[in-house]
Amino acid sequence: MWKWTRPDNIQLLILDGDTLEEEFLTYPYSKDGKIIKKIIVTKTDKLISYENSIMYFDLYDLIQEVMEKEKCESYSIISISKDILFLKSMIEYHIGTILVGNLIHDFLKNIPDYDVLTIKQIVEVLNYDRKGYCAEIFATYESSKKTMSLLFCNESITLADGSERVVDLYFGGRYYANKHMYILNDPLSHIVKQFKSRYVKVVDLFFDLACRYIAQIENVDSFTYIPLKPADIKEGKFDRFNNLKLIGLKKENMQLDTFLRCIKDFSQKGNDLYVRREIVKGAFEVIKDVENKTIVIIDDVFSTGSTILEAVKILYEAGAKKVIAVLLSVNQLTESSIKYKNLKCNICGSNMKLRMNKSSGQLFFGCENYQEHENGKSSTIDLLSGMDTLKEINKLEVVDIVDLQDEF
Ligand SMILES: [Zn+2]
Structure with a gap:
């Protein structure tokens, strides 16, 4: 995209x-x-x-x-x-x-x-x-397109015994956190946030396709996920990965399996890489036999990678043959000196943001009060036209270059 x-x-x-x-x-x-x-x-x-x-x-x-x-x-x-x-x-x-x-x-x-x-x-x-990165395509078009790609890179990790292992990392696309206001209107980022608290169909479709793709190129034995933290379970937080349907994967007699348990609560918010790696140490335990298995592990956002790499590490330490990680998105650093302009509602003049239609799952732009506006639907903008307009109003403006040369 x-x-x-x-x-x-x-x-x-x-x-x-x-x-x-x-x-x-x-x-x-x-x-x-x-x-x-x-x-x-x-x-x-x-x-x-x-x-x-x-x-x-x-x-x-x-x-x-x-x-x-x-x-x-x-x-x-x-x-x-x-x-x-x-x-x-x-x-x-x-x-x-x-x-x-x-x-x-x-x-x-x-x-x-x-x-x-x-x-x-x-x-x-x-x-x-x-067309671009797989999860971005799904988030924008709500369906797959012919030529989509997964982002790929690999990382080496050191196990407790000092030996080195490589983990293959696959990503669905780019994620922009809330603090990067100027890219708040990004479809995949919006969907990643929704997925924290409820079932999102396109996320299901993405993981289903990505897992089946990996199963074609590797001899995968099992698929697993990053488990909820103890406090989240106590609070009854939405168990997002266990609610995925993964229909295509099931048709091929594969499904998500629970291999890890989270045994301590930790928060990664606001910490730097070193602190994050320390905090997550010992957070997981392996609860099933992984000996000599090739395992795919899924998660939603890769920021510093501390959480997923810790999970990969303990799977390797428990005897896994190969571990591959599939992530919905990777967090971006998006500084820009260009001032970001939002879409404005043509009725009340306030900023429009991405919203999701609760029943269809469709994304659209609407202001905070769009439901109260008399002509309801006509005060919203569909996703693709909204994104197109945003690109136009956020273009780089040519500034008149002042001649700074003087007589010297
Ligand atoms: Zn309005």
Whole structure:
């Protein structure tokens, strides 16, 4: 999914000349049969021989210059690079991003719109034949699309005996926490929050599909989940994973099984990575035989990964052969200097937010008072048109560059 780009409006590609190979820089990218204009940007003067190359010192100034010169909006620009930090800045300026290469664990906080390996895949993205990350697609369209992907990376963990193991991590998409106000209107984030307290069909569909996918590529023996904490059980908190139906998985005679029990209450809110890892130590115990088994474990949000990695660790320590983690989403760091504008209700003028229709599960934008508005439904906006409008009103504005040169 493009977070800030309006796919029908793609006008310009910004290619990072300092990290992409020549074949990526010279390829004639097209959309619906029409060549898309491209600009090669570089911090060195090595690439100046390329047609349409620009040298830059400051990315923000560069984007301003390009937008003005090419008469296009930030939502019409896609940036392509092998450097996640280059793309991180692009995300901050509300520009679309394609990473060429594999994601690595250290950069999970700034996931680009797409990660690809080949030119062919870039062309698929530009023509919307590759739709994006699986859970984001489910959250937005309420159904699967042909070409969805899971984000993948792996992490090594050290067991109590000092030996090292690798865990494969699969993610459904990006999650933006409440404090990142400017991306509050994100469908997957909204759904992740709903899932904490009630059954959400698209979450069920996501885990069902993701688990069956892993079962096709690995010899999985069992599927399990992160269990509720003792205090949550006492309070009667919604047991979200045990309420999943996982219909496709059941048809193939597989289901979620309980392998872990949580034996202490812990809170990870507001703690840093080190504290989180310490706090979660000893939180789980293995209650079933896992000896020599390949186990898939599921959870909803990966932030520092402390909870899921602790669970994986004790499964390995109890003798599991291989443990694979599937997470609905991964928490993003989304700083931006661009002021975020919300949709406004055309009746009362207050901010509109994403809401979920309780019976259909459909997402829509509505203000706080939408139910009291006389013309009820006409005061709400459907999800896709709302997201499209948000991209437009939150584009990067071109500022007039003041000439600061004086006589010196
Ligand atoms: Zn209103």
